[in-house]
Amino acid sequence: MSRRPSTSSRRPPGSGLTAAIFHPKSRPSPLLSVVLGALGVILVVGYLFRGSGLSGISREAIVGAYGDSCTLELQKAIPVLKKTYGDSMLKVLHVGPDSCSVISKLLKEKDTEAWGIEPYDVEDAGGMCKTLVNRGFVRVADIKFPLIYRENSFSLVIVSDALDYLSPKYLNKTLPDLARLSSDGLVIFTGSPGQSKAKVAELSKFGRPAKMRSSTWWARFFVQTSLLENETAAKKFEVEATKDSYTPRCQVFHLKSFN
Numbered sequence: 720m721s722r723r724p725s726t727s728s729r730r731p732p733g734s735g736l737t738a739a740i741f742h743p744k745s746r747p748s749p750l751l752s753v754v755l756g757a758l759g760v761i762l763v764v765g766y767l768f769r770g771s772g773l774s775g776i777s778r779e780a781i782v783g784a785y786g787d788s789c790t791l792e793l794q795k796a797i798p799v800l801k802k803t804y805g806d807s808m809l810k811v812l813h814v815g816p817d818s819c820s821v822i823s824k825l826l827k828e829k830d831t832e833a834w835g836i837e838p839y840d841v842e843d844a845g846g847m848c849k850t851l852v853n854r855g856f857v858r859v860a861d862i863k864f865p866l867i868y869r870e871n872s873f874s875l876v877i878v879s880d881a882l883d884y885l886s887p888k889y890l891n892k893t894l895p896d897l898a899r900l901s902s903d904g905l906v907i908f909t910g911s912p913g914q915s916k917a918k919v920a921e922l923s924k925f926g927r928p929a930k931m932r933s934s935t936w937w938a939r940f941f942v943q944t945s946l947l948e949n950e951t952a953a954k955k956f957e958v959e960a961t962k963d964s965y966t967p968r969c970q971v972f973h974l975k976s977f978n
């Protein structure tokens with residue numbers, strides 16, 4: 720699935736003009752030939768320089784280099800999460816980029832209902848994602864602001880990648896807000912400082928470079944925001960991951976809900 724920020728999707732220049740030129744009844748005038756030639760030059764130049772700008776870098780390259788790797792990691796971890804949380808996987812909310820793929824995966828699991836919050840626009844998303852959005856399984860929302868769900872609407876809230884782009888000022892509100900939506904826990908998949916993601920950090924789709932924070936940073940932050948780690952869940956996750964020979968490449972935190 721290839722998606723880009725909506726700003727980069729441009730129409731080919733002068734498509735209306737081309738239609739007028741090739742209208743069967745209109746005969747090409749000298750002026751039109753000049754315009755047509757100019758159009759050709761623009762198209763050729765545009766083609767040649769296509770690869771040199773930011774828009775020439777595919778989303779896959781950005782994602783592969785640093786962007787959504789923890790969302791992929793989360794998808795691999797679904798069986799381990801199911802073993803860790805069991806019945807608490809009944810109603811799941813995923814928050815993060817590429818939520819459509821996470822939700823379609825979760826919906827295939829037995830006894831799991833799932834909804835997603837996608838922080839990017841999905842205009843260019845594939846048909847599968849459009850269907851999930853149209854059917855209300857996935858919503859596009861800015862996670863800097865409170866999400867319109869009641870407390871304890873979900874058993875488990877899982878967030879991947881999205882927090883790496885938020886400054887502490889917003890994290891302070893967003894993270895407790897996500898904990899409030901869940902009754903049985905909040906799971907966070909976040910980048911490790913060691914990951915070679917910073918290289919293209921200026922390409923951040925959130926308008927702010929991703930910040931890879933250390934586990935000590937997060938531990939301090941959880942204390943500040945009165946969030947408690949669920950050590951039972953953390954241990955169980957580790958044991959099940961080892962059994963499945965799964966080694967997460969991201970930091971995974973298991974937090975308790977507020978109830």
Ligand SMILES: *[C@@H]1O[C@H](CO)[C@@H](O)[C@H](O)[C@H]1NC(C)=O
Nearest residue numbers: 886887888889891892943944
């Ligand atoms: C976040 O909240 C904590 C505790 O309420 C506070 O000490 C800290 O200064 C806040 N940070 C920011 C950046 O607002």
Ligand SMILES: *[C@@H]1O[C@H](CO)[C@@H](O)[C@H](O)[C@H]1NC(C)=O
Nearest residue numbers: 803804903949951952975976
């Ligand atoms: C901690 O996680 C376990 C799942 O491993 C869950 O059963 C339990 O309810 C959680 N505890 C709290 C207080 O959220």
